Amino acid sequence: MQAGRPVNTGRQIQRMFAAIAPRYDLLNHLLSLNIDRHWRRCTARRLAPVLSRPGARALDICCGTADLSLELSRYAPVIGLDFCHPMLVRGGEKIARRRAAVVLAEGDALQLPFPDDRFDAVTIAFGLRNLESPQHGLREMYRILKSGGRAAILEFSRPIVPVFSRLFGLYFKHILPRVGALVSGVDGPYQYLHDSVQSFPEQQELARQMEDVGFVNVTYHNLTGGIAALHLGEKP
Ligand SMILES: C[S@@+](CC[C@H](N)C(=O)[O-])C[C@H]1O[C@@H](n2cnc3c(N)ncnc32)[C@H](O)[C@@H]1O
Numbered sequence: 001m002q003a004g005r006p007v008n009t010g011r012q013i014q015r016m017f018a019a020i021a022p023r024y025d026l027l028n029h030l031l032s033l034n035i036d037r038h039w040r041r042c043t044a045r046r047l048a049p050v051l052s053r054p055g056a057r058a059l060d061i062c063c064g065t066a067d068l069s070l071e072l073s074r075y076a077p078v079i080g081l082d083f084c085h086p087m088l089v090r091g092g093e094k095i096a097r098r099r100a101a102v103v104l105a106e107g108d109a110l111q112l113p114f115p116d117d118r119f120d121a122v123t124i125a126f127g128l129r130n131l132e133s134p135q136h137g138l139r140e141m142y143r144i145l146k147s148g149g150r151a152a153i154l155e156f157s158r159p160i161v162p163v164f165s166r167l168f169g170l171y172f173k174h175i176l177p178r179v180g181a182l183v184s185g186v187d188g189p190y191q192y193l194h195d196s197v198q199s200f201p202e203q204q205e206l207a208r209q210m211e212d213v214g215f216v217n218v219t220y221h222n223l224t225g226g227i228a229a230l231h232l233g234e235k236p
Contacts (some may be wrong), residue, residue, distance in 0.1 A: 019184070021090055024087065024184075035224055039224070046152060050121050050148075059081065060079070061082075061123065064091065065088075066092075070102060082107075110132065122145050124137070135209065138213045142215060142235060152232050157203050206231055207219075
């Protein structure tokens with residue numbers, strides 16, 4: 001049975017990420033043994049065909065410190081959007097260092113400040129789970145995509161190999177929240193990470209929710225045995 005969805009308002013989520021922003025990248029790479037970099041690279045590669053179209057534009061929602069935006073910018077110019085200023089500040093530093101084609105915008109994923117049918121690709125990495133209404137987030141992603149555009153959702157999911165699943169479950173429940181608290185100096189966010197992943201839809205259910213908002217050709221790919229999953233869909 002799934003745990004109830006952790007109750008968090010947008011404001012609480014914003015504050016939580018502001019508190020861990022200084023150590024966010026370090027903890028991501030440490031706690032995932034750097035595998036998170038590979039997941040984001042995979043995501044960008046899957047979108048390469050649409051991003052290679054002439055004049056293509058990508059929007060990376062909940063971009064945080066811009067790691068996925070930077071990967072996408074290898075293929076096309078990107079707008080990275082997030083509502084947490086301290087996360088964007090860190091992202092902005094990395095973008096400036098690499099002189100990447102990424103513009104950052106402060107805004108709400110539930111009310112995207114863009115007209116309909118605007119982008120060739122839209123991405124969200126480890127963000128959908130944090131939205132007050134993931135369904136509304138999906139509708140916004142669909143709205144701003146051009147017809148023929150692609151959406152990519154990278155999110156923690158359910159490991160599919162039984163023994164591995166158990167071991168990972170123990171790590172995720174008992175070790176990750178403690179290391180997260182120790183390194184970030186903040187209690188709570190990495191416990192929230194565990195709880196929010198438990199209550200997030202499994203691979204097939206998320207695919208179904210994407211279809212419900214209108215996406216077609218929805219597929220998903222388990223990454224690292226299903227620790228994460230990459231869902232892809234098209235706007236017809
Ligand atoms: C776990 S981080 C993921 C950051 C980045 N995409 C990555 O791959 O590391 C989640 C991000 O979602 C942002 N976020 C959550 N709810 C949001 C909303 N309603 N609008 C904009 N950003 C939001 C948070 O501020 C945070 O930066």
